[in-house]
Each structure stands twice: as C-alpha cells, then as structure tokens.
Amino acid sequence: MLKAEQVTKRFGGNTAVNAVDFTINEGEITAIIGPNGAGKTTFFNLICGYFQPTSGRLTFEGQDVTRKRSHQMAKLGVARTFQTTKLFEQATVLDNLIVGHRLRTKSGLWDAVMRTRRYKKEEHKCREKALQVLDLVGVLPLADRPVASISQEAQKRVAIALALATDPKLILLDEPAAGINADETSGLADLILKLKSSGYTVCIIEHKMQMIMKLADRIMVLNQGAKIAEGTPQEISQNETVIEAYLGGAYHA
Ligand SMILES: Nc1ncnc2c1ncn2[C@@H]1O[C@H](COP(=O)(O)OP(=O)(O)OP(=O)(O)O)[C@@H](O)[C@H]1O
Numbered sequence: 001m002l003k004a005e006q007v008t009k010r011f012g013g014n015t016a017v018n019a020v021d022f023t024i025n026e027g028e029i030t031a032i033i034g035p036n037g038a039g040k041t042t043f044f045n046l047i048c049g050y051f052q053p054t055s056g057r058l059t060f061e062g063q064d065v066t067r068k069r070s071h072q073m074a075k076l077g078v079a080r081t082f083q084t085t086k087l088f089e090q091a092t093v094l095d096n097l098i099v100g101h102r103l104r105t106k107s108g109l110w111d112a113v114m115r116t117r118r119y120k121k122e123e124h125k126c127r128e129k130a131l132q133v134l135d136l137v138g139v140l141p142l143a144d145r146p147v148a149s150i151s152q153e154a155q156k157r158v159a160i161a162l163a164l165a166t167d168p169k170l171i172l173l174d175e176p177a178a179g180i181n182a183d184e185t186s187g188l189a190d191l192i193l194k195l196k197s198s199g200y201t202v203c204i205i206e207h208k209m210q211m212i213m214k215l216a217d218r219i220m221v222l223n224q225g226a227k228i229a230e231g232t233p234q235e236i237s238q239n240e241t242v243i244e245a246y247l248g249g250a251y252h253a
Helices: 040-047 070-076 093-102 109-114 117-136 152-164 182-197 209-215 233-237 240-252
Strands: 002-011 014-024 029-033 055-060 078-080 170-174 201-205 218-223 226-231
Touching (some): 014 218, 029 040, 029 182, 070 078, 093 117, 117 152, 152 182, 209 233
Parallel strands (some): 029 201, 078 170
Antiparallel strands (some): 002 014, 002 055
C-alpha cells in the first residue's frame, strides 16, 4: 500500500531519517519502534506529507506521493492522529468531531453564513459521520460530554475518531497508549485490532513493547535515523542488533 525507498530527511546537519526502505502492506498492523530521537515521528511526518523528504521516493497505492502535502495525502486516504492536547477541551466530544471534519469539507464562509443547501447537507453528513466513528471507537455515550470531563483513555479514543472521520485507508497512530495505565492500554489494543478487522491498515509508533508484540504483524526498528531491523514480533524479539540497540535487558526481564 505504501512504499518508502531510500527515504532521507535532513534538518541542517542532522539526518533524522537515513535512507529508509520500508513497506506498509494493506490490511496489516505495522509498528515502528526505536529509542527516543530515532526518527520515528519524522518518518510518520514524511509519510503523511507534513515534511517532504530530502531525498528518496514514496509511493502510495502505486502513485508517486514523494512531494504531496498533508491535505493531498488526507484526500488519498492517509490520516494521522495527534496528541490529545490538540482537542478543544471545553467543547463536547461530538463538537470536536464536527469541527475537525468541517475543517476538511468544502463549504466556505459564504455557505456557512447563508446556510446554503450545500452547507446544510454537509453539516448533516458531518454529524452522521461523527456519530458513526464515535460508535466505532466506543465513546458514543460520551458524545455530549465536554472533552475536559472524560478520561485520558476516552480522549485518546476521540483523537483516533478524529482521524477516522476523514475516511482513511491508512491510519497512523502516534503513541496511542502514552500516559495511560495497563488496563486502559489493553482496551486500546483491542480497539486497534478492531480497526484492523474493520478493514483499516494501521501503522503505529509505540514505546509499550508488550502491546506492540501482541498487535503488530510486522515491526520496523529505527536507530539514529536508520532502519536496523524489520520482521515479525518474534523475529524482532530475537534479533541481536535490536536487543543491543534498544530492547536490552528490560525487554527480556
Ligand atoms: N522539525 C525539526 N527540526 C529540526 N530537527 C528535528 C525536527 N523534528 C525532528 N528533529 C530531529 O530529528 C531527530 C529525530 O526526531 P524524531 O522526533 O523523529 O524521533 P522519535 O524517534 O520520534 O523520538 P521520540 O520517541 O522521542 O518521539 C532528532 O534528532 C530531532 O531532534
């Protein structure tokens, strides 16, 4: 579905991503792991068009997308989640979804002020879509609650719903389980498996190794910008280079 060939991103003299070859297969859960500063987030930002590579090539469903911007990648079907801090805390869960979706639909200010037929039709569609994705991520009963009043885990589900509202084929999850407890993490892992069984392709950055080992079909390991390994969870957990660079004693303990 998505292919990176020799993708490199430099910031001044710092090579954040260094000649990475990588494939995301349709229908799979692919994970990117690696120590802090390894280049994981930068790689995500390259895939979804927030950054353009310094060199190398990206293709999505056979189309060259190396120079595409984020709104173009969103249209092609690539969405990423943001940290929950990007939610409007005082607004309700549903309004967060509607505003997020409206930012991506077609009506302009004129339509909104005049409440044209197009605007009303889009508004209705946004609302329907919002309710549908809130149901999918399991927070529909919280739709009318202000975001500030719901749990961290529920907020993380809302952040995922926000990405799903754009109807992506590929969804990129950036540390979805950061800062939540073990029970909540397991609930979130179930949701990610549900996304896969609903037909989404998932790529995930996560530090919680147990979760990744359970979820991922394939894992890529980055270290200092370079890919040092790629394989199934079992292959990765036995890979000497990975154990040395990242997993260390902590994983085996
Ligand atoms: N916008 C930027 N401008 C300059 N340097 C950047 C920028 N974004 C990232 N970097 C640098 O690129 C390198 C890789 O950072 P990146 O955030 O991609 O790593 P990461 O693996 O996601 O780390 P973490 O797990 O801590 O989030 C770091 O040295 C970082 O300082």
